[in-house]
Amino acid sequence: MPKTLEEALEHLTDDGALPLAGGQTLSPTMKARLAMPSKLAGLARIPDMAGLRVEDGAVCSAGAMTKRR
Numbered sequence: 109m110p111k112t113l114e115e116a117l118e119h120l121t122d123d124g125a126l127p128l129a130g131g132q133t134l135s136p137t138m139k140a141r142l143a144m145p146s147k148l149a150g151l152a153r154i155p156d157m158a159g160l161r162v163e164d165g166a167v168c169s170a171g172a173m174t175k176r177r
Contacts, residue, residue, distance in 0.1 A: 109150040113157065119149035127151055129172045 110116040119125055124146035128134060137143040151157045157173040 109153055111153050113154055116149045116151060116154060116157075119147060122147050125149060127172075129157075 110119055116127065120127060124144075126134065126143070126145040126148060128148045129151045134143060134145075138145070151173055154173065157171045159171050159174055160167050161169045161171075
């Protein structure tokens with residue numbers, strides 16, 4: 109499992125590779141054999157993929173691994 113954004117991007121250069129963030133859509137799609145990725149790049153252990161970015165007092169982006177509280 110990649111631990112940096114650079115490692116994840118390296119994994120995703122393979123044809124058919126897909127990122128796995130939460131799996132809410134990808135897991136059932138794979139079970140139904142509608143998606144058959146050659147490789148999965150898990151994003152859960154990448155610190156740069158979590159958190160909010162705020163500019164001028166407003167949230168402008170949320171990382172894919174940001175959890176609701």
